[in-house]
Structure formats: C-alpha cells, structure tokens
Amino acid sequence: MVSRLPLSALDRKLLRDLWGMRSQALAIALVMAAGVSMYVTYLSNFDSLRRTVDTYYEQQRLADVFVTLKRAPERLTDRLRNIPGVEVADTRVVASVTLDVPGLNEPAAGLLVSVPSGTRPLLNDVFLRQGRWPDAGRPDEVLASEAFCTAHGFEPGASVAAIINGRRRNLRIVGIALAPEFVYSIPPGEMIPDDRRFGVFWMERRALAAAYNMEGGFNQVAFSLTPAAQEAEVIASVDRLLEPYGGLGAIPRARQFSAWTLENELTQLQTFGFLVPLIFLAVAAFVLNVAMVRALALQRPQIAALKALGYSNRQLAWHYLKWALAIALTGAAVGVAAGGWLGTAMIELYNQYFRFPELEYRLSADVVIGAVAFSLVAAALGARSAVSRAVQVPPAEAMRPEAPAHYRQSLLERAGLSRYLRPTTRMLLRTLERQPIRTGASVLGIALAGAVLFVGFVFIDAITELVDSEFQVRMRQDVTVSFVEPRSARVLYDMERLPGVVYVETQRTVPVRLRAGHRERTLAITGLPRTPTLNRVIDQYGHETLMPATGLLLSSILAEVLRVAPGDDVTVEVLEGARPVVRLPVAALVDDAMGLQAYLASDELHRLMREGNLVSGAYLQVDEARMSDLEARLKLIPAVAGVALTETMRQSFRETMAENINIQIFINVIFAGIIAFGVVYNAARISLSERSRELASLRVLGFTRQEISLILLGELGIVTAVSLPLGSLIGYGLSWLIVGSFASEVYRIPLVVRASTIAWTWIVVATAAVLSGLVVRRRLDQLDLVAVLKSRE
C-alpha cells in the first residue's frame, strides 16, 4: 500500500519508522494535543469573548466614565456636557431596593435604573430582548434583566414587589432586557453572581424620580469621551463639579465593575492561553527530545550507512526532523479538534456568567494556525538537539561493529553489597548508573508529568481553601444586613429584637478615594470593632489578622496597586457627608484572597467622619430554626437595602464557581494523566527497544521471563520512584508561577498543598507507570528471540 505512493525511499522509511513506533509517537502526540487543546480552548474563548464584548459595547454605547452622586439638579447637565473632552453626558436616577420575589423565601436585591420615556438612553443603551418599552403614563411598568427573569421563569406580564423608598410597590415586567454595563453583576456585598437574588429594573424616569424625590435631579451620570480626551483630566473636572453634590468619585470604564471583571477574565484567558499550553508543550518537547535521542541512538548504524551512501547531514537532519513534525501535526490535529469541542463547552459556561445579547463560539483561523505553529515549533525545538547530534555520527561507523558499551560496577556494588545482588539486579543498577543523563532525562520527564498533575490538584485545594476560609473563618455571621443610609447605632436594639437573632455586630462602610502619589482607587473603608467576632479579617490561608491599634489595614493587592507599604501614608478623601480629606498611615497589610479591601477600627472611622456612632450595616448571628421568620421580616423593613445570607452565598458559590472551576480542573487532570502515561510509557518502550537484543540474548542463555522483566521493569520502577518527589517539587514551582499570574485585582488564589494532593499525584503517576509496565511486560513476553538476534539493528 505504502509502496505504491510516489514517495522517496527515505520518506517511506519515515512512515514505516513512525508506524513502527506508533504507540510511542501517539503518546507524545497526545501530550502535544493536550497543550494544543488548552491553547485552542482558552484563546478561542478569548477571541469569541473579545469580539462579542467589543461589538456589544459599541452597539449599546457603553459609557467611558461613570459617576454616582447624592443628588444634583438637572440644570447641571449642561455644565457637565461642556467639560472639555466630554462628547455625551447622560444623567439618570438609580436606586437600590429590596425585592420580595414570589417563590423566593429570602429577600433579593434590586437596582432600579431610570430610562427616558419615548427615546433610548444616550449611553448604556438597553438591549430589549422581549416585550416592549415601559409606557410613559404607567409608573409601575419596568424592564427586567434577563438573568433575573430566566432564574425565576418570568415572562413579560409577571410582577415583583419592591420596597421603594419605604413603600411596597408592585413592578410589572413588560419587557426583558440586557445592558452592557451589567454583563456581569452580583448582588451587592457578595462575591459571585446569584441571578435569583439580584435583578436590574429599568423604569421610566419620571416614575422613578417621583418615588425618590428626585424630580428635576439625578444621581448618576455617564459620559462618553472624544477620541482626543484625557480621561484623567475629565475625571478630575467631573469630580470637582460634582463635589458639592455628594459625588462619589468618577470611575473610568476600566474600573466599572462589570467591564472590569470582563477585562480581568479576558486577561486571564490570554495569560492562561499561553502559560498553560507553554508548560504542556515544553513537557511534550522534552519528552519528544528524550524519545528522539534514544530512538536515534538506535538508528545510529542506519544513519552512518546513509551517510556513507552519500546522504548529507542536512538531508538526514530534515528526515528525522520530519519525524518530530509528523508527531506534532498529529498532536495539533487532535488538539485543535479537542480544543474546539472544549471551547464550545467553555463558552456555555461563560454564557451562564456573562449576559450578552449573543455570545457565539468562534474558532478563528488565527487561533488554529497559532496552535499548529506553536506545536510545530515546540516539536522542532524538542527534536533539534537530538537530530543534530545524531547526524554527527561519523560515516565510518557504518563499517564497524558496534563497540560494546562501557560498564562499571554500580555504586551499591562498590559499596560492597555485591554479594547480595543477583546478576539481573546488577545489570539493572549498572545500566541506570552508566547513563546518568538518560536516566536523569527519564526521571525528569516523569517528574514533569507529575508536576502538571500536581498543578491541577493544587487548584482544587486552592478553591477548597478559599471557600473554607471565606465562609468558615471570615464570615461567621449568618446574615449581613446593609442599610439604605447610615443609621444611629440604636438600630442595634431593633436588630436584636428580630426573630431568631442571637447576636449583632455593627459595621460602618464609608465610600472613599485612596490616593498615594498619582495612584488611586475608589472603594469603601470598612469600619470594624477592634476585636470583631463575626465578620473578621483573614488572610488567604484563613488566619485571622488583628485590627491594628491605629491606622489602616489594607489588602496586599490594594497596597500593590497603590504602591504603599506599612508605615507609608495614604490620602483618604471621604466621598460622603462632610467629605473630610485626611492622611492616614498604613498600619498593616492583610494578604487576603478577595479584591481591594481597606479596614479601620470603627471608633477611628467615626472620629475621622466627625460623626457619632453611625452604622451602615449589621452582622447577625441567628438561631437556625427561626431563619425563615427572620427572612420574611427583613424583606419588609424599609431601612434595609440588602440582605445577604452566608449559607445561601456559600451554596451558590459552591454550585457555580466551584463547579465551573472543577470543569477546568477536571480537564487539567485528564490532560496531566495523559502526559503521565505518555511519558512513562515512552520511557518504558524506549528501554525495551534499546535492550531487546540484550534481553533476548539473556533469554537464550536461559533466564526466565520474570528475571528479564525485572531488569526492565525494575528500571522503570526506580526511575518512577525517584521522579515522584521531584515532580511534586517542580509542580510546586509551577503552581507558584501560575497562582502568581492569577493574581488580579479581583481575587487571588491561595497556594496551599494538602497531603492528599501529593498522594493523588503519586498515585496517578504510579498507576500510569504500572499500566505502561504491563504493556511493556506483555511485549517482553512476546519477544521474538530469533528476529531480535538475527538483525544487527
């Protein structure tokens, strides 16, 4: 069949040699495929998301700058429009409300956003999926966010009760909508989306303004900027203008919550899309190198003969390089197919998280070409040194019989243990010791497989750790209540009298802008009791961090963003009340997992605010049996803006986030398993072909199968055993690298290694080794003594 093809003899040799080592070639190709499919999965998703995001933002005119304030009169709009660099300024009214959703026990959070009647918003336009625009004359008609409606099965016509400015009102959903500023949204004060408990509602402006005494005024502005505008200058002008009106600090699109989360996700996809495949392909290149070095050693006499026959080094190098490239192409083909498939699955996940009018999976030619190129380069790099060394064989070698290899007594024997060792054991030890580089390469190859596996498992540990420390160590409260406005601490007593409440601790949050030099972030300072018992400050490993006696306690991510260290001062511009501006020392940092946090002892915060004992929220410890009574009551309290239940949060965290990450981990582990098997199997197979002659001779001399198996499998066993701890070490290093690249402003992942991780890694690698050993053992049993001894090869 092959001989009919118009192929050169050398190419036929290539095909047959590859076919002869097909299982090994396939094992290496699979390792490559793993890397390639990661690359394709991540980058095609990056590509699809990027495209979708960009078109969506453009079509719906997402604003460039956002600002929230207390209240400003409508006439200010013109002055805002005239700020140099501003193209469009669009004002609106927004309000947070508590919802009473039919069929949902606990209270949900809602955000009411005003839309003009009759026309579309100038910026942040709403995408109407279904239904119609609210009628001007009907104040109760709203558009509701798609995610919320889907979660509850609401269609146009359904209604939801909201506590609007202290009054319970029924909102009638007339349309289902999405907006570019809410691609990703989470209930206030929580960490991950929960579509059941958070909804956005667009309401006709006059109706909303009337409900909040905002007629003729606004409390939010969005700006689009001219292409030449200096964002920072516009922000400064906006802030100056809005300061008297309780401006909370303008933020650029880059830090608007939804856009910011999306960008972080995109960056991560891109980093991951390179980093993870890079590791896989590096491993594949290494395995390929080891396999090639050893396969080419077997080809030495052939290479010498081909050279003697007049083939040049370049021709031969190209011939052998084609081996590697053929393997890489196979790997790339499998990888692109698998990557495309996984990519679709991943887009499905994104569709649960991010709300776009349409998020379609797109596997672009660029990604495919990139993947193929990536794997060809990796293969070429892996094969290069092996090939160029192999073709250096002097052609005269073809004229000589192969010289017997040099052996010497092994370390154990030299140590005087020789009389305890059987001849086969001696052969085994001497072989391992004679070729330290080869042995080392096998050890390293298997160790790398273990390392990749290790990385996969470490992420499971990390997520478990994150969930544990967030929900068991940090948040010991059962319920977190936030108030519409800061209230006197007397509210404590009201809270304590609510059904089921056992213990109450207060919290004060103040919106501020922190400045250090030209770096700044707008966030909330959380005021906590000096020794909090419910909501505490913990680092990413779950250790409690004590509140400093004085000064700020900052997330270390925030400290990095601001480039400050303990002892430095930061400027705190309060964006509420009398808006004092003070300088405070950074007292300590907490290496925590989530976001940008700043803490201050609450008495110090009150002093700073020149206020009495005000609170913005409360943490409640609740008698579980009376939880549903409490939930029902909380829904009805007008002063309550939001209620977060720790248990619900934990559950939804586990269900969504953990499930999502588990899929990725599952993929990692599968791929790492492939690598482990590929590497180990390769090592075993090469040893087999290298030594089949020797082993066959031994069989002829009367050694049993068990005895010769011991030589080969013993070698595999020792190499595997040595590689296990090394693999864990390398894995730790890689995890450290990846965890580092993960650290965004959104969250970071703690690097924790549990004993079970090490155990699982070892078990998987050892299993791969045993399986390979069995395959090799079977081949050994079928060793054709005559054929092996007949040819010189």
Add this chain to the structure above:
Amino acid sequence: MFTARGLTKVYPMGDVVVHALRGVDFDLFPGELVVLLGPSGSGKSTLLNVLGGLDVPTEGHVVYRDHNLTEAGEAALTEYRRDHVGFVFQFYNLIPSLTARENVSLVTEISTDPMTPEAALELVGLSGRLDHFPAQLSGGEQQRVAIARAIAKQPDVLLCDEPTGALDITTGVVVLEALAKVNQELGTATVVITHNAAIAAMADRVVRLADGHVSGVERNRTKVAARDVTW
C-alpha cells in the same frame, strides 16, 4: 584513479594512541580489482574508509582523480561519496524498515545515472526478493542487497569490506560473482577486503597490509573466475 601517499591514521585512546595506519602508499587504477589482505587489526578497514571518504587520515594525502580528499570538508566528502563511490559494508547495514527494492532506491534516488533498483537486484540474482524486508532475508541475501545497493548508482569505485565474511562458500561465491560481474561489465574499479587468501586469486592485484604498513603487492598473471574460488 586513487593516489594515496604516506597515509597515517592515529586513534587517541586515552593515554595511549593506536596507530591504525603508519605511512601507507596505495594506488588504484581504473577497471582494476584489488584485494586487500591482512591480519585482523592491520588497518584494512581504516584504509578503505579513507579511500571512500568516510574518514580522513591523520597525515598523508589521498587524491581521487581531481578531488583532494584530504582537504575536502564534510560537504565535499558527502558529494564525493554520492557521486563516485559504492560501499558494501561488512555488516550489510540495510535499513530494516525498507524492502530490498527500497533499500536500493535509497541510492538510485540521489545519484545522477543509476540503473533501476530492479536491474541492480537482478544482477545479484535477487529478482525474486524485491519486496522482502531485511529481516525476511538470509545473511547472504542481505549482503547481496547491499551489493546491489552499492552498484546501482554505477559508481566509479566499489569498496567492499569483507563482503563474504559472514557467508558460507556457496553464498560467498554468488556474492563474489556479482562483484566480478560488475567489475567486468561496468568496468568499476573495485577494492575488496578479505581475510580469505583464496579470494585473492580473482584479483588483478593483491595488496597485503600488516600492522599499518603495506607489506607486499602482487600482480596476478591469471585471474581465477569467481565461481572457481574455493576455500
């Protein structure tokens, strides 16, 4: 055709050095069949390697027609081997993954005026084994494929290192006949290394090596036909 003067080859082996050749002069004329005789270790293979451009001498020089092999680089030597030399190795050195025919086409594909692989195999009496892999051939058959591979390009020189070393009489004679036939019909200058003095009878000239020296050169008045060689 070949003029070799003062060839010395030294292999450094750790502290000691091995002198494989110590000042060998050697000539080869067109159409000639020369047999190289000598005890094991006397330097026969080393000389042949130098002539074939597989190795370079430590001292002395070799000129093949207008090619100075001593000064040629790796690339020039490759070209020289490809264009002018046919090798028959003592250990056959067939490519195990290629059939007899393909092993021969390996050479015919890179030479300018080759015969067809089939014709070359016919010449060594292997027409019936075209599609056999080396592992499916006997030792003698493998050696004949090796000879077919060497002659298929119609080389100017044929260099054979113990082509009958591993063969019995009958097969050995078949191989020798093939060599003689090529030498006569194509006029290929041929050098054959052997331990077997009987084979010397079929040569035009016999060169004896001992301990890296040429210890004697004889010209045969009458050449014995290959089929009449006995040992």
